[in-house]
Amino acid sequence: MPFEIFNTESGKFAFRLKAANGQIILASQTYENKAGAENGVISVIENASEANFEKNTAKDDSPYFNLKAANGQIIGKSEMYNSEAARDNGIASVIKNAAEKVINDVTA
Numbered sequence: 001m002p003f004e005i006f007n008t009e010s011g012k013f014a015f016r017l018k019a020a021n022g023q024i025i026l027a028s029q030t031y032e033n034k035a036g037a038e039n040g041v042i043s044v045i046e047n048a049s050e051a052n053f054e055k056n057t058a059k060d061d062s063p064y065f066n067l068k069a070a071n072g073q074i075i076g077k078s079e080m081y082n083s084e085a086a087r088d089n090g091i092a093s094v095i096k097n098a099a100e101k102v103i104n105d106v107t108a
Contacts, residue, residue, distance in 0.1 A: 002097040003044075004104045005037045013037040013107065017044065017076070017097055025093050026067060026076040034107055041103055043075045048098035053091050055084075063087035067094065 005015045008030050015037045017026040026044065031037045047069050054066045062080035065087055069075050078094075081087040 002100050002102050003041050004106055005034065005041065006106045007108050015041050015044075015076075017094060019093050019097060024079065025090050025097065026078060028076050029074075034105075038103075040075060043069050044094075044098050045101055047075060048095050050091070050095070053094075055087065055091075065091055 002017050002019075003015055004018060005013060008014050010030070012030040012032060013034045013036065014030050015028045016024045019025050028037065028040050031040065044067060047067060052068050054068055056064055056066065058064060058080055062082070063084045063086070064080050065078045066074045067076045078087070078090050081090060
């Protein structure tokens with residue numbers, strides 16, 4: 001169940017990608033409708049390659065990453081990590097789990 005499409009508290013839709021241990025490794029923006037979230041999942045699957053990850057550092061020096069589409073739009077964001085190595089492992093986990101193409105729809 002790596003991808004999970006869900007309802008947000010505001011009644012919109014979003015998705016997250018989970019690792020095998022259940023940890024969220026990539027989170028999306030919110031979408032007005034479920035089709036938007038589904039298209040976001042497809043975009044992750046199509047763009048989850050090393051070249052499309054943008055490695056960043058937050059103001060508090062925590063490493064994180066964004067996954068970008070070919071047009072430069074951010075598809076998903078990671079959590080904050082405690083090291084660059086952990087961030088890089090997160091990227092590898094997104095690539096691996098996105099390739100499984102498993103989607104769990106938990107919308108109401």
